[in-house]
Amino acid sequence: MKLTKRAQSIKPSPTLAITAKANRMKAEGIDVVGFGAGEPDFDTPDNIKEAAIKAIKSGFTKYTPSSGIDELKDAIIEKFRKENNLKYERNQVVICCGAKDVLYNIAQVLFEEGDEVIIPAPYWVSYPDQVVLAGGTPVFVPTKEENGFRITGEDFKKAITSRTRAIIINSPSNPTGGAYDAKHLEEIGEIALKNNLTIISDEIYERMVYDGFKHVSMASLSDKIKEITLVVNGVSKTYSMTGWRIGYVVGDKNVISAIVNLQSQSTSNPTSISQKASVEALRGDQSTVDMMVKAFDERRKYIVKRLNSIKGVSCYNPQGAFYVFPNFSKLYGKKLKDKVINSSSDLAELLLEVKVAIVPGVAFGDDAYIRLSYATSMDNIKKGIDRIEEFVGKLS
């Protein structure tokens, strides 16, 4: 059957592809250390599971309103009020099937042919494809490690044309772990305001921050910036609920209502049971989040130190999320036996041969780097970094 140009333009998610390959090797009994995971390695907390079980047993298993249940909207509104000092009404909230689905829906209702969307690189893998699927054009703006992988005001301004509609900011960032403080956000916010742009602020890692970094929501900077900002978040990362598929966005009520209409003709509603579980996630005991963040922090410190001690490798110290994004480009041109390493993909392939799975930086728009997730046990991290160190030692 003939596929549309649209369908042919989609690349499969490279992060999921690496995880699948590593899992196949594991299934064959090969002892692979996987640094590919894009999800916490902890189980969903029991209180959340119990809330879901209760929802099933009480028969809360039917369609819900397309936009999601009021109880969850209220829990989300409460979260924004308490944690981000932001006020929203129910008609400014929509709950979708994961933050990825939120972002997809935003692209569908905001972008069309000719529209340009500024995406600072390195970027999360789905942003460009989602923009393209909507008919828009991603405009990549490279960032620098010495700027904490943040887009500078100057570079942002230079990338704006009469066709620019929006910028996507992800702080803390997947893949770099870089994060924007209030001052940096304000600079971006003011430029967006002046140029009539929408800001899509993906804050899914807001709770995973380290070294005393304080997450500030883009929308909280001023009333004017709030008006042009769509804040995207979800329960996947914070509560280790990736499989439950609940994400949400708050902002302009016309955009929200367009998303609700779109959703009413596509997925109908996010899973009823997962919505009830998410109410418990947002309102219930938060101590498991603290426990998780503390564990991530210990691993982060260890992995950064170990990577920086490998000759030819340098690793940025991330302020958030659960990834490190070390630069391996000093090793490009070196050889393992007769194989020359020329790219992050070459590295990914050779590392898999020594039973280490990583994601090449090229997937995120920067070939000098690779991404390692530390959402895996300390034992795995030690074993994996030992293997990488040994591998680098063999290069000539």
Ligand SMILES: *Cc1c(COP(=O)(O)O)cnc(C)c1O
């Ligand atoms: C994981 C992730 C998402 C999507 O999460 P969902 O599971 O779809 O809620 C969105 N943005 C970034 C940056 C992510 O890492």
